[in-house]
Amino acid sequence: MNFPVWELHWAGGGLLIALISIFHVYIAHFAVGGGLFLVLTELLAYRRNSPEILAYAKRHTKFFLLVTMVLGGITGVGIWFIISLVAPAATSSLIHTFVFGWAIEWVFFLAEIVSLFIYYYTFGRMGRRNHLIMGWLYFFFGWMSLFMINGIIGFMLTPGDWPVTRGFWDGFFNPTFWPALVFRTCIALMFAGLYGFVTATWEKDAPTREAMVRYCALWLLLPFGVLLLSGWWYLQVLPEGPRAMILGANPEIVPFLNGFIQISAVLFAGGLIMAVRMPAAVKRPMAVTLLVIGLMYMGCFEWMREAGRRPYLVYGHMYSNAILAGTEEAISAQGFLATSGWNRNQEVTAENALDAGREIFRGQCAACHSIGGPLNDIKPLTATFDRFAMESMIRGMGKVHAYMPRFAGTPLERGALASYIVEGLHGRKPATAEAPARPETAIEIPAFDAENDEYVLLAWCTLGEKCISDSDAHLSFLPPGSTLAAQLVRRDPRPEIVTQGVKISFIPPAGFENPSKHVEFWKYAPSLVGKELPENVSAKGLGLSGEMTLNEKNLTFVADGIPVLPYTDDGGVDPYPVFTIEARDASSGELLATTRVVAPVSTEIGCRNCHGGAWRKDETMGISALTASDVLARHDRRHKTGLLAQAEAGKPVLCQSCHPDP
Missing domain, CATH: 1.20.1630 (Formate dehydrogenase/DMSO reductase fold)
Structure with a gap:
């Protein structure tokens, strides 16, 4: 009925x-x-x-x-x-x-x-x-x-x-x-x-x-x-x-x-x-x-x-919103609004989206949530969400929070509900501003003589992009540490990978030599990784420049743990630092070959979409203190931990200490 x-x-x-x-x-x-x-x-x-x-x-x-x-x-x-x-x-x-x-x-x-x-x-x-x-x-x-x-x-x-x-x-x-x-x-x-x-x-x-x-x-x-x-x-x-x-x-x-x-x-x-x-x-x-x-x-x-x-x-x-268990799929196919003649709007359009969202809220949310009231007030629970985050939260109901019914409705209805909560209840308009354009950097390709050069040097980054968190005073779930790999090949009708008698080194681009100026990872390293670290040296012992180590198993030279950041020493943002890779004769120091490789790195992790706050750096990337604090506060509330108080006492946590990263 x-x-x-x-x-x-x-x-x-x-x-x-x-x-x-x-x-x-x-x-x-x-x-x-x-x-x-x-x-x-x-x-x-x-x-x-x-x-x-x-x-x-x-x-x-x-x-x-x-x-x-x-x-x-x-x-x-x-x-x-x-x-x-x-x-x-x-x-x-x-x-x-x-x-x-x-x-x-x-x-x-x-x-x-x-x-x-x-x-x-x-x-x-x-x-x-x-x-x-x-x-x-x-x-x-x-x-x-x-x-x-x-x-x-x-x-x-x-x-x-x-x-x-x-x-x-x-x-x-x-x-x-x-x-x-x-x-x-x-x-x-x-x-x-x-x-x-x-x-x-x-x-x-x-x-x-x-x-x-x-x-x-x-x-x-x-x-x-x-x-x-x-x-x-x-x-x-x-x-x-x-x-x-x-x-x-x-x-x-x-x-x-x-x-x-x-x-x-x-x-x-x-x-x-x-x-x-x-x-x-x-x-x-x-x-x-x-x-x-x-x-x-x-x-x-x-x-x-x-x-x-x-x-x-x-x-x-x-369910608590009176939807019978097992009917969610049918409702999602038909549309929630169409299941009741009491709804003024039977479908979602661009003109009625907010009003339709209000009716969906009334039918699926109001049984448990008040609006500005003392019991499960929806406003503080969603205060940090933008529309994208709100729709993601609705999509995850019943999974992220098992004590909430899963949403039953079409994608348009889900969007209308998100719009009503974000725009109708909080008065926030959809974000329209685009991220500032990043400066284009001219890259000089090292000279290569296809007729006379004896060697060719190949290099690559092992990840399409290294993501790191820069909220080290509160938490760190991806500390700095990119990995570059290289192979030196002797050119010949029968090419040979050279692993003996050579040294392969990596050199950072100008302006990327001092990552410790931009993040507090090294200040909180004892709490995050359990040991003091020299500035600009990663937890694996590498700096911004140095020699690669031979991996005899796959015949490559590897630099695992370069602490490069997407921040330049002049205050800019560049997620595509270009490293120079050089191969030299181990005895004479003669330069055998050189190449350049991009080490993509980013702190553009969208925690702010759900946890509030702004980008930490140049309105483009980084996790702000406000965002990180909310992450810890919600973790504490849900899992009965005390991570926020621990961070405020100067002992931030490395997320992998409990959540292994395979």
């Missing part, structure tokens, strides 16, 4: 769902654990023959009823309202797949409401046994609601065999059903203690207050062991994809995973502290603080569970 998309801009990216659902889920778990708390607290009062504890139980029941029935009810309706607007396709899928499951859950929910109202309004007016039965019934109905909801939302993360069988029970009793049920039950019991702190600390009778605060502390502390074990079980049964996402493949999850672990320790410590006798003036703000921390705890867990499905809403079945 095809649905229109609610365009939210600032509040996009699932923000409204997150705000409503986290509050509701926090209250809903309290509604389950708190039900058991009520009946056991009442039972405790009877066993201790304590009218004070019984009075507390009644007051807490009123608090419980108002929180769960009013706030819980409003946010519960709010969830259905907001998911129907923000994610209608997924909502429809859940309803149609589990229609009888929802019906059963609603019956349990209705029974919850009735039993809770009877329980509260007959407190002290109904016989003990019957009143306790009503309390037990409420807890049963509440836990069964959790049972039903757990199966349905667990299906979204781990649908099990459902994608193949489409069977109700295959989807409901999915791989994470039982560990999630135990985990959520433990959280519900812990939250009963957290909410209990709030009412217990406001008890006027000091002995009752201390007794109930310690009682609530037990509810918070005792489930922790089972919670941790079930959390480990939960993680182990996850498929490899979601498990990897939760453990760090999705950088969005990392702070929430760390937060969940840290808050677990905070809540446990808070429970221990609350059990210590302290004035009410101290415990009351602590109780409220712990209640707020509990909301954060629930938020961290739910965020991990939701984001762990990425790039899906229903794992392996429906």
